[in-house]
Every structure is written in C-alpha cells, then in structure tokens.
Amino acid sequence: MENSIRKKFETRAGIIKSMGHPTRLFIVDELSRGERCVCELTELIGADVSTVSKHLTILRNAGIVQDDKRGSQVFYSLTVPCVLNFFDCVESVLKARLSKQMDSIG
Amino acid sequence: MENSIRKKFETRAGIIKSMGHPTRLFIVDELSRGERCVCELTELIGADVSTVSKHLTILRNAGIVQDDKRGSQVFYSLTVPCVLNFFDCVESVLKARLSKQMDSIG
DNA sequence: TGCACATTTGACTATATTGCCAAATGTGCA
DNA sequence: TGCACATTTGGCAATATAGTCAAATGTGCA
Numbered sequence: 575m576e577n578s579i580r581k582k583f584e585t586r587a588g589i590i591k592s593m594g595h596p597t598r599l600f601i602v603d604e605l606s607r608g609e610r611c612v613c614e615l616t617e618l619i620g621a622d623v624s625t626v627s628k629h630l631t632i633l634r635n636a637g638i639v640q641d642d643k644r645g646s647q648v649f650y651s652l653t654v655p656c657v658l659n660f661f662d663c664v665e666s667v668l669k670a671r672l673s674k675q676m677d678s679i680g
Numbered sequence: 681m682e683n684s685i686r687k688k689f690e691t692r693a694g695i696i697k698s699m700g701h702p703t704r705l706f707i708v709d710e711l712s713r714g715e716r717c718v719c720e721l722t723e724l725i726g727a728d729v730s731t732v733s734k735h736l737t738i739l740r741n742a743g744i745v746q747d748d749k750r751g752s753q754v755f756y757s758l759t760v761p762c763v764l765n766f767f768d769c770v771e772s773v774l775k776a777r778l779s780k781q782m783d784s785i786g
Numbered sequence: 787t788g789c790a791c792a793t794t795t796g797a798c799t800a801t802a803t804t805g806c807c808a809a810a811t812g813t814g815c816a
Numbered sequence: 817t818g819c820a821c822a823t824t825t826g827g828c829a830a831t832a833t834a835g836t837c838a839a840a841t842g843t844g845c846a
Contacts, residue, residue: 575706575726583702583709586770591700595804596689599696600681603689612823620681625805627824637777646813646822653776656769663762664692670759671743701834718793731835733794752792752843 592636593660597621598629601650605639606658609651698742699766703727704735707756711745712764715757 575583593599597619604610604618616626630650633639638657642649652658681689699705703725710716710724722732736756739745744763748755758764 575703575724579706580702583706585774586767587700587702587705589770589773590696590705590766594693594697594700596686596693597681597804599693600685600689613821618681622806623823624807624825628804631824637773637780640780643812643823646820648823653780654769654772656772659765659769660696661692663760663765664695666760666762667695667743668691674743674746703834719791728836729793730795730837733792734834737794749793749842752790754793 589636589638592632592638593657595629595632597626598633601626601629601633602638602652602657603661605650605652606655609642609649611647611649613647615650695742695744698738698744699763701735701738703732704739707732707735707739708744708758708763709767711756711758712761715748715755717753717755719753721756 593602600619601615604615612623612627612630615630616623619626630639630641634641634650637653639650640653642651699708706725707721710721716724718729718733718736721736722729725732736745736747740747740756743759745756746759748757
C-alpha cells in the first residue's frame with residue numbers, strides 16, 4: 575500500500591478506533607442525549623475518574639467530542655452528530671450475524 | 681455501569697473496533713467496490729498473506745465481511761452495506777477537526 | 787499420488803492499550 | 817491564604833493486539 579494511502583487510512587481508522595471501546599461507546603451514547611460533565615459520566619460508568627478522564631481525552635483527540643470548561647467542571651458534548659449513525663449500522667451487523675447463526679443451525 | 685449494559689456496549693464496541701485499524705479499514709473500503717480474494721487484497725496491501733488473513737478473520741468474526749470459498753480461493757465481501765456510512769461521518773469529523781484548528785490559529 | 791497454489795493456524799516477540807493509584811493542577815469561595 | 821471540589825497527568829502492572837516466520841490445511845490438476 576502506498577504511503578499516502580496508508581496515512582489516509584491510519585487517520586481515519588484512528589477516529590473509528592476511538593469509539594471501539596465499551597466505555598467510550600457508552601460515553602458517545604450518553605452524550606447523544608446532551609452534554610455531561612466528567613463527574614456525571616464517572617458516576618454512570620462506575621470507574622475511576624482518572625480512567626474516565628483518559629477515555630474522554632482519547633475521544634477529544636479523535637475529534638468525536640469537545641469540552642467546555644465552566645467553573646470547576648468540564649462539560650463534554652458530541653462535535654458531530656453523525657457518529658450516532660454508527661449505532662444503527664452496528665445493529666444491522668448484529669442482525670445479520672444472528673440470521674447467519676440461524677442458517678447454520680437450520 | 682450495570683452488567684447487562686456493559687455487555688451490550690462490549691458487543692457493539694467490538695464491531696466498531698474491528699474497523700479501527702488502517703489495514704482493516706482499507707479492506708472494507710476495497711470491498712465496497714466488490715468482492716476480492718485474499719490474494720488480491722494481499723497484493724494491494726503489501727503485507728504478509730498471513731497478516732491479511734488474520735485481519736480478515738477479525739472482520740469476519742465481527743460480522744463485517746463474509747467469505748465465499750470457491751476452488752482454492754476465498755472471496756470476501758461486505759455483509760452489510762451501511763458500514764460505508766462510517767466513511768462519510770469520519771470525513772465530517774476530520775472537517776470539524778480542521779475548522780477547530782483554524783479557530784485556534786485565528 | 788504428488789505438486790503448485792491459496793489460505794489459515796501456531797508460536798513467538800514487539801508494541802500498544804487499559805485501569806488503578808497517587809500526585810498535580812485548576813476553580814470557587816470563605 | 818487555605819480548603820473543598822473537579823479534573824488531569826504520571827507511573828506502573830496486567831492484558832491485548834499486530835506482525836512475522838514456519839508449518840499445516842485445503843483445492844485442482846497432471
């Protein structure tokens with residue numbers, strides 16, 4: 575694969591990869607219903623704040639979320655709504671997976 | 681996070697994660713133009729066949745691609761066309777990232 | 787059967803990711 | 817200033833992932 579092509583796919587894969595983690599996908603899902611501060615997300619996820627913060631950093635670096643510091647809190651929100659389409663497609667994949675399973679059982 | 685919720689996001693993140701690798705994203709892109717055998721993909725990617733085969737296994741297990749063995753060759757194709765929407769959204773994210781950069785430069 | 791070709795699998799090393807704790811940083815307020 | 821709270825960062829151990837080579841498997845054909 576030519577180098578500029580490889581770079582192109584590295585950049586794009588990086589964006590997708592940032593959502594390829596259960597906690598981060600949960601965050602995206604949660605932010606689809608509005609902005610949330612780190613403390614709210616931490617409460618919902620039930621992990622260490624530092625862990626949540628790092629996941630948010632990964633999503634921010636990818637460009638999936640943006641942060642808004644207000645007072646001592648930091649509110650995160652989605653930068654681009656289209657990431658929600660991922661969920662629909664993932665459901666299609668799951669559906670296709672199931673019908674394949676059915677076929678194999680007969 | 682409750683256990684059934686965690687599992688739900690693990691399953692879905694796994695599907696997304698399978699596309700979060702440059703080579704695998706390239707494969708998805710290439711398959712959007714029709715089925716390809718392992719040898720063709722290997723040629724295009726320029727990596728070891730075994731590496732390509734393993735990437736294809738990951739995509740197959742995720743449910744993104746399906747294989748069709750014909751003779752001594754194995755042809756891969758997309759199971760669900762909607763994964764191509766990912767590309768459009770990724771471009772939006774890149775665009776948003778760029779305009780943010782512009783803003784920060786002023 | 788035996789050979790050429792296509793693909794997968796196993797074993798291994800190198801590298802990357804994750805999560806936790808502790809410490810640092812930043813903010814508002816008494 | 818000093819304290820409480822929110823968040824980020826650094827360091828570290830456990831785990832997961834990626835790539836390579838060698839070997840195994842499967843197919844078609846002479």
